[in-house]
Amino acid sequence: MLEHRIDQSFEVRYSYPVCFTRGAFAPENRLLVDLMRAQPPGARARVLFAVDSGLAGVQPGCIEAIEKYALAHADAIELVRPPWIVRGGETSKRDPREVDEFYGYARDLRLCRHSYIVVIGGGAVLDAIGYAAATAHRGLRLIRMPSTVLGQNDAGVGVKNAINWQGRKNFLGTFTPPFAVINDFELLASVPAADRRAGIAEAVKVALIRDRAFFGRLHRQRLALAALAPHAMEPMIVRCAELHLAQIRNSGDPFERGSARPLDFGHWSAHKLEELSAHRLRHGEAVAIGIALDVQYSCRLGMIGNVAADTIMETLCDIGFTLDHAALDRLDVERALGDFREHLGGQLCITLLKGIGEGVEVNHIDIGTMRACIGELRASQRHARDEPIAPEVVS
Ligand SMILES: NC(=O)c1ccc[n+]([C@@H]2O[C@H](COP(=O)([O-])OP(=O)(O)OC[C@H]3O[C@@H](n4cnc5c(N)ncnc54)[C@H](O)[C@@H]3O)[C@@H](O)[C@H]2O)c1
Ligand SMILES: [Zn+2]
Structure with missing residues (x-):
């Protein structure tokens, strides 16, 4: 008592x-x-x-x-x-x-x-x-x-x-x-060029979940970013830092006591892909693939349209990311999601997109659909290497 x-x-x-x-x-x-x-x-x-x-x-x-x-x-x-x-x-x-x-x-x-x-x-x-x-x-x-x-x-x-x-x-x-x-x-x-490029993935990530205009800028400047031109890289770094700081400041959960972790968009698979590639994939390179996968999934669920999804893929590819990797074949979706849930504590919370610049948290991922997205990503990237397509939807 x-x-x-x-x-x-x-x-x-x-x-x-x-x-x-x-x-x-x-x-x-x-x-x-x-x-x-x-x-x-x-x-x-x-x-x-x-x-x-x-x-x-x-x-x-x-x-x-x-x-x-x-x-x-x-x-x-x-x-x-x-x-x-x-x-x-x-x-x-x-x-x-x-x-x-x-x-x-x-x-x-x-x-x-x-x-x-x-x-x-x-x-x-x-x-x-x-x-x-x-x-x-x-x-x-x-x-x-x-x-x-x-x-x-x-x-x-x-x-x-x-x-x-x-x-x-x-x-x-x-x-x-x-x-x-x-x-x-x-x-x-x-900093070696590949490492500098890998860092751009985090900017694409945070733009996609929080800032449509920033994503538009990254899209427009994708070739300058691919060339690692300072006039594109430096404002990218400033805006990306600003958005990370705003997330920490405004989320109401700076010390991550809850389960939502929007800044981990694209990361549930990225962590595993880094491991499966024996860390030959850099963190940012794995995040770019993880983003592509979750974009495909968001698209398959009808949360974002094909044109938006294609624009995101094009942005990532043109910046110089390879979105296809053999490690994807060995990605155990169920286990990776289970490990991610453990890492979050509490319930599974995955960020998807309901638009460019609009992240949304979901508590369930359909394993079969995600596996289909992996197959689709691998096939589309093989196809994309032959004929890139580029509809522009972001202004
Ligand atoms: N605390 C957080 O919120 C947070 C968030 C994301 C990532 N991380 C951690 O960050 C780490 C990855 O950081 P990273 O991508 O910067 O890689 P890194 O720290 O492993 O550095 C990569 C390599 O670059 C070298 N290096 C550093 N500065 C250099 C420079 N100016 N010129 C040449 N070489 C240089 C380093 O010695 C290292 O060999 C991971 O351990 C990850 O867990 C932490
Ligand atoms: Zn990261």
């Missing part, structure tokens, strides 16, 4: 800026230094820089540039040690070494909750160091500087971090908003 009950309730307001710049480490660029506030006022902000080894390898000058930047602003910031190079890519999430090393620095360099961690890297390094920074002392101030397209338009701007545990991707992680995000377009110059 209940003897006493106290209903506790409070709200915590989060806010953080997501800034876009060029040449963030040019000494005259004050963006980064002005974001950091020292405690107490007048003291210098203590900063640890963590740099993705993939970036440091191809832009070796960046380490020196960071050191010079810190020197130029020595009145405001104190480098607690030389920039720390973190192994890039999934290794940093798979192997606990990085996180452990971080905790060692936090202890030995006496980092506290007012210290800053500036992490510069791809989504994987942002996730791993973000997780370490969120858990040491229950949270240090994290400034993310994403250095890949996916990092700048998706992974780096949100509220999640994670590492893998015993082979399970993103098994350990927290919802921790960053202190700030700085997207420096110049960091992207050295």
Whole structure:
């Protein structure tokens, strides 16, 4: 029998800026230094820089540039040690070494909750160091500087971090908003072309579920995007980041307590296709196929028309995505949906389209129809390679 009950309730307001710049480490660029506030006022902000080894390898000058930047602003910031190079890519999430090393620095360099961690890297390094920074002392101030397209338009701007545990991707992680995000377009110059293209898939995804005009722009600029032209890529990154942020802000569920996950449009199959291809398919490449599949399904159910579906396929193909992959033959739809439901927690919730720019959540997928869509996608792509068709419906 209940003897006493106290209903506790409070709200915590989060806010953080997501800034876009060029040449963030040019000494005259004050963006980064002005974001950091020292405690107490007048003291210098203590900063640890963590740099993705993939970036440091191809832009070796960046380490020196960071050191010079810190020197130029020595009145405001104190480098607690030389920039720390973190192994890039999934290794940093798979192997606990990085996180452990971080905790060692936090202890030995006496980092506290007012210290800053500036992490510069791809989504994987942002996730791993973000997780370490969120858990040491229950949270240090994290400034993310994403250095890949996916990092700048998706992974780096949100509220999640994670590492893998015993082979399970993103098994350990927290919802921790960053202190700030700085997207420096110049960091992207050295990202391999295939990786830059893969990042565009997330923009197509969020445009299709939320913003018809943005999709129209991606469609019109599809050849410029295929050429990775900065005049198309940079506004794409800004708008995509804006839409991801709006989703987190306005969904009423920033920490994903419910089951709806609209930003995972096209992802239930993408996660599996990445695995089935032994990760030869990049995340964005798999997402492009996943989008195509869910578009076919939405079309078969009569939720969107053929012309709209063809326009989406054409956009994806012209940007340079291959929508046909042998891994599709080995995609176990029932199992993939089951695993996705487990990942969401609660009931199955899949985003489909009821129009371009209009996502809709459904709780049931007909397995037979989805299998038919896989066959249709594979056949249509073989056909499309022979004779591309292109009705334009989006203005
Ligand atoms: N937290 C989130 O909300 C969220 C969202 C989406 C994805 N993610 C995670 O992001 C990761 C994928 O991120 P990604 O696509 O950025 O790949 P990635 O982090 O694996 O980076 C790809 C490769 O590029 C290298 N690299 C990074 N910047 C570079 C640069 N400027 N020039 C040259 N090489 C560079 C890296 O060292 C790595 O080898 C996954 O682990 C995924 O789970 C997280
Ligand atoms: Zn994704």
